[in-house]
Amino acid sequence: MVTCMIRLNGVALRYDAAVPARNSATASARNSATISARHGATVSARNSATMPAGSGDRAAAAFRVRDTSGGSPDGGSQDVLRDISFEVAQGGFRWLLGPSGAGKSSLLRLLHLAARPRGGAMEVLGVDVTKARRAALPALRQRIGMVFQDFRLIAHLSAFDNVALPQRLAGRPETQLRADVAELLRWVGLEGKGDVLPQSLSGGEQQRVAIARAVINRPALLLADEPTGNLDDVQAQRLMRLLTEMNRHGTTVIVATHNDALVARHKAPALRLEHGRLVGDG
Amino acid sequence: MAGWWVMAEPRIRDELGLRSALGGLMLPVLVAAMAFLAALALAGALAAAALSHRWQDGAASTLTVQVPRPDAPLPRLQDGPEETRLDRVMARLHASSAVASARALSEEELTALLRPWLGAMGEPGAAGLALPLPAVVEVHLVPSPPDPEHALDDLSAGLEAAAPGTVTESHGVWLERLSGLARSLQACAWLVLALVVGVAACVVTIATRAGLSARRDSIEIVHGLGATDGRIAAAFSFRAMRLAGLGGLGGTLLALPVLIGIAVLVRPFTGEVAGGLPDSVPGALWLCLPALPVGSALLGWLTAQGTVRRWLRGLP
Ligand SMILES: Nc1ncnc2c1ncn2[C@@H]1O[C@H](COP(=O)(O)OP(=O)(O)OP(=O)(O)O)[C@@H](O)[C@H]1O
Ligand SMILES: [Mg+2]
Numbered sequence: 001m002v003t004c005m006i007r008l009n010g011v012a013l014r015y016d017a018a019v020p021a022r023n024s025a026t027a028s029a030r031n032s033a034t035i036s037a038r039h040g041a042t043v044s045a046r047n048s049a050t051m052p053a054g055s056g057d058r059a060a061a062a063f064r065v066r067d068t069s070g071g072s073p074d075g076g077s078q079d080v081l082r083d084i085s086f087e088v089a090q091g092g093f094r095w096l097l098g099p100s101g102a103g104k105s106s107l108l109r110l111l112h113l114a115a116r117p118r119g120g121a122m123e124v125l126g127v128d129v130t131k132a133r134r135a136a137l138p139a140l141r142q143r144i145g146m147v148f149q150d151f152r153l154i155a156h157l158s159a160f161d162n163v164a165l166p167q168r169l170a171g172r173p174e175t176q177l178r179a180d181v182a183e184l185l186r187w188v189g190l191e192g193k194g195d196v197l198p199q200s201l202s203g204g205e206q207q208r209v210a211i212a213r214a215v216i217n218r219p220a221l222l223l224a225d226e227p228t229g230n231l232d233d234v235q236a237q238r239l240m241r242l243l244t245e246m247n248r249h250g251t252t253v254i255v256a257t258h259n260d261a262l263v264a265r266h267k268a269p270a271l272r273l274e275h276g277r278l279v280g281d282g
Numbered sequence: 283m284a285g286w287w288v289m290a291e292p293r294i295r296d297e298l299g300l301r302s303a304l305g306g307l308m309l310p311v312l313v314a315a316m317a318f319l320a321a322l323a324l325a326g327a328l329a330a331a332a333l334s335h336r337w338q339d340g341a342a343s344t345l346t347v348q349v350p351r352p353d354a355p356l357p358r359l360q361d362g363p364e365e366t367r368l369d370r371v372m373a374r375l376h377a378s379s380a381v382a383s384a385r386a387l388s389e390e391e392l393t394a395l396l397r398p399w400l401g402a403m404g405e406p407g408a409a410g411l412a413l414p415l416p417a418v419v420e421v422h423l424v425p426s427p428p429d430p431e432h433a434l435d436d437l438s439a440g441l442e443a444a445a446p447g448t449v450t451e452s453h454g455v456w457l458e459r460l461s462g463l464a465r466s467l468q469a470c471a472w473l474v475l476a477l478v479v480g481v482a483a484c485v486v487t488i489a490t491r492a493g494l495s496a497r498r499d500s501i502e503i504v505h506g507l508g509a510t511d512g513r514i515a516a517a518f519s520f521r522a523m524r525l526a527g528l529g530g531l532g533g534t535l536l537a538l539p540v541l542i543g544i545a546v547l548v549r550p551f552t553g554e555v556a557g558g559l560p561d562s563v564p565g566a567l568w569l570c571l572p573a574l575p576v577g578s579a580l581l582g583w584l585t586a587q588g589t590v591r592r593w594l595r596g597l598p
Binding site for chain 1: 297299302499500503504505506507508509510511513595598
């Protein structure tokens with residue numbers, strides 16, 4: 001576990017990541033100029049406690065999906081996804097590409113454990129979610145950050161409370177989380193808008209609140225569904241830098257997008273979906 | 283008011299917006315009505331129990347024996363003295379092992395008993411038709427005679443044989459009927475109480491379901507962020523507990539003057555020495571009444587827990 005400061009556009013964002021050892025070594029070597037890494041005790045205890053013990057190859061996969069179908073939004077029998085198989089190593093980065101309606105959001109819903117897969121096998125952070133007890137899933141979900149395509153902010157909570165929610169769920173004391181939430185809001189350019197309700201924010205501002213909420217707990221896995229859809233170019237670039245920094249520090253990142261320019265600028269392997277089937281991996 | 287909520291809710295913030303989703307007066311007012319009914323039913327049950335207990339104590343062991351033509355002489359038994367019918371009956375009574383004491387009412391006592399029906403006519407010396415009055419013997423039985431049913435039958439048969447026409451009236455029969463009545467009153471009261479609890483649970487369930495569907499989106503989001511069922515259920519059940527508890531308190535307070543009024547009306551029948559108002563409410567009721575708001579709160583908590591957890595099982 002490593003605590004670092006990510007400096008982007010002059011604003012420092014302290015970032016405690018769940019970092020497998022082999023990643024952190026290369027990461028801090030590569031990025032010693034921008035990232036000051038220190039081994040600290042101020043890391044999220046939850047992540048370190050529940051990380052798989054690194055027992056060989058099996059534990060190194062963040063997602064392992066085999067012959068999985070499902071993704072039906074209402075749990076019905078009409079499967080959106082069919083026979084999907086892929087694997088993402090911990091610390092990996094994937095684009096998730098495909099035409100509208102291909103099933104990108106549906107796949108992310110499966111990976112976020114918002115829908116149970118039908119058939120096949122699916123492992124998330126070493127936990128077999130097809131077999132896991134229901135009571136075991138909340139702890140797993142707390143280690144996954146998700147930026148929804150439609151943001152899914154809680155309408156009656158302020159921007160601040162929306163961002164603070166994952167920390168409160170993790171049981172972090174109010175006095176400790178205040179500074180972090182304020183810092184993150186400042187970083188996404190929403191300084192002074194902490195008290196505003198989502199309905200009074202622009203689409204892009206809501207998306208940035210959603211991004212802040214997804215990363216505040218330093219998740220081991222970060223899923224983002226069209227996270228730049230409502231952002232201008234500068235903000236999209238900032239977001240991509242945050243995502244790649246988090247990725248370098250061990251967070252597994254999957255980003256679904258239609259934004260070809262973004263994909264062209266950040267070369268990375270891609271999962272390609274078409275009509276609910278995986279047609280490309282790599 | 284706001285300060286009170288904060289104090290009562292130090293840990294759990296209103297993440298799900300339940301203050302508006304599970305709010306309003308519907309829940310507390312309905313629970314208050316249920317608590318009011320429960321208080322009355324409880325009072326009814328306790329009062330019926332107390333009355334039947336008292337009757338049992340007083341009347342279980344008394345008999346009345348009526349001897350018509352008490353002064354008529356009977357044929358002498360061998361070597362026996364000259365006896366009237368009453369003498370023979372009294373002798374039998376004193377000989378019985380089931381009888382603790384037997385006393386013939388004096389003429390004055392008898393006329394006092396009959397005056398309401400016969401008026402002055404029945405008084406000795408009054409000019410009028412001299413009524414042939416039977417003698418009335420008040421009999422106290424020993425506290426617990428062996429085989430009571432049998433002993434009484436034997437006794438009344440023996441008395442009838444001694445002086446034909448003698449009637450033995452056991453208060454036990456009336457007592458049976460009275461305590462049967464008291465028991466069915468008690469059963470009704472408990473039934474009402476059970477119904478009231480059931481209806482209150484339904485009210486809490488309906489209110490909780492309404493809250494769940496009003497906050498479905500928020501719950502799904504919080505669930506997706508990794509909130510446990512316990513946390514979500516706690517938010518609902520603390521809210522339901524507080525509202526139901528308040529309703530229970532209100533209903534109990536409303537019932538209090540009614541109960542004291544009833545207790546005042548009932549007091550003459552219980553043969554209790556007139557005391558202060560609080561004394562006239564059965565002691566057990568003073569213990570049960572505070573249990574109503576507490577019970578309402580508990581019911582609210584448990585019902586909401588069950589409802590929310592069942593609902594949450596529909597989420598992955
Ligand atoms: N709520 C829903 N009810 C019924 N069908 C749905 C629902 N949501 C999605 N679908 C269907 O599932 C399929 C995949 O949808 P999904 O949202 O996963 O696509 P997507 O790849 O994310 O598209 P986009 O790029 O437009 O976001 C679509 O054919 C869509 O019609
Ligand atoms: Mg989508």
